Amino acid sequence: MSYDLTQLGWNAFQDLACAVTAEVLKRPVQMFLGSNDGGRDGAFLGTWNGDSGETAKxxxxxxxxxxxxxxxxxxxxxxxxxATLxxxxxxxxxVIMTNGGVSGEADAQICKAFEAAGVKTCRVLGGSWIEQQLAENAKLRMLIPRGVWDW
Incomplete structure (x- = not known):
């Protein structure tokens, strides 16, 4: 089973990406309005690799x-x-999430640029990573509109 994430509109993709993040991290993810989001579609407390006891945004x-x-x-x-964030x-x-593809070279270039801009850790998660999370988690699959499923 595969999913055509390109069929999702921008808002539906953002909703799905934040739901996947919340499920993978096992913590609440805050979503922001489509306008005036200050460069953030979503946010969570802590870091991707676990909670070191510190409160990080x-x-x-x-x-x-x-x-x-x-x-x-x-x-x-x-x-x-x-940089402002x-x-x-x-x-x-x-965390940059895309419904497109991400090459290894692009991942390295993107992370290097964002970390040089001041973010501590940059992560780029492409459509294939999102599809893997959907395939492995029935709860997440329930959130996918039927037109996105590729039987």
Whole structure:
């Protein structure tokens, strides 16, 4: 079973990405309005790799790239926002989620640029990672609109 995440509109993809994050991290994820989000589609307390006992604030940014691979060039407008978020203490982890593909080279370039902008840890999670989470979790599959399923 596979899923065509490109069939989701921007808001539906953001909702799904934040739900996947909440389920994987086992903690609440806050979602923000589509306008005036301050460079954050979602946020969570703590870090991706577990809770070290410290309260950290992390950011989720969803980037729709239907039918395309994500590149650093596509994220140039996000870098200044990420730098501001890091200065405000809101980007311990900066998680970029896309419904497109992500190459290993692009992942390295993107993370290097965002970490140079001040975020502590950058993570890029592509459509294949999201699809894997959906395949492994029945609870998450219930959130997928039927038109996205590819039987």
């Amino acid at each position: 992390s950011t989720i940014q969803c980037i729709g790239k239907p039918g395309a691979n994500l590149t650093l060039a596509a994220l140039q407008d996000e870098l200044p926002k990420a 890091a200065k405000q203490g809101l980007a311990e982890d900066y």
